[in-house]
Amino acid sequence: MDGVNSFLDMGGYAATVWPAYGVTLAILGGLLVVSLRSLSRRKAELAILESQRERPRR
């Protein structure tokens, strides 16, 4: 347990190290999630448009 605590304590600089890694994960992970979501949303939208095009309305 002591090893874990001293690791989390980061030599007294926990307030510097952990937020830095957290912010990085939040920003870059967030960008990846947003980008993937917009990709799948557009894929779905395009599928609908193309299926409509194949069956032209009379």
Added chain:
Amino acid sequence: MPSFLHSLASPARFQRIANAIMPWAVLLTVGLIGTGVVWGLAFSPPDYQQGDTVRVMYIHVPAAWMAMACYAVMALLSASFLIWKHQLADLAARACAPIGACFTAVALITGSLWGKPTWGTWWVWDARLTSVLILFFLYLGYMALAAAFDDRERGGRAAAILACVGAINLPIIKYSVEWWNTLHQGASVFRMDGPTIDNAMLWPLVLTGIGFNALFVVLLLVRIKSELLARRIEVLQRARAAGRS
């Protein structure tokens, strides 16, 4: 345009190449960033002056490298769009901007967190920090300009010109620590006389550095694919609207 670039610039070929690269880029991203971060946080030694705060370096420095590399890619794509008017170059440059903005934000925020215990302040208006802040605003300006016109082409051209002019900021960032007396330390990896940083710290930094490059490739491919779909949707919607009237 050189024929190699031309063939790459066809959307169908791009999709094929992107699909071939993607799994490798994902693998490198996860493997290298994972290994580098664990190594940097748990196994690399604390700095003799800075203690454990030095562990911020393993993400701060790669983020700053990518902030600049992404801008260089965006500026080159913008220049080729202006010269050859190829749509895929415009589309790829647009895909770069938010990625670069995010890497720059990471560099600025982690740098600020690191600055507090090391320099005693979150922020100082020295040449390095200010020029990187300007880089951030260049990305935002590019995105705003690219979306500001109803005519996509005009927006793309205006933004591309801004991207090319703004490229002058890259050497300013790189040499800011030599040209001016800054609080920010000088280069310790990319130096003419080789790295001055100890191997125990250099290795995890190299791993996260290459890992961040791979992450950039993943993000870029996803965003270009998405932009291609958006264009296709636009074309179909316009065709449908024209068919109705």
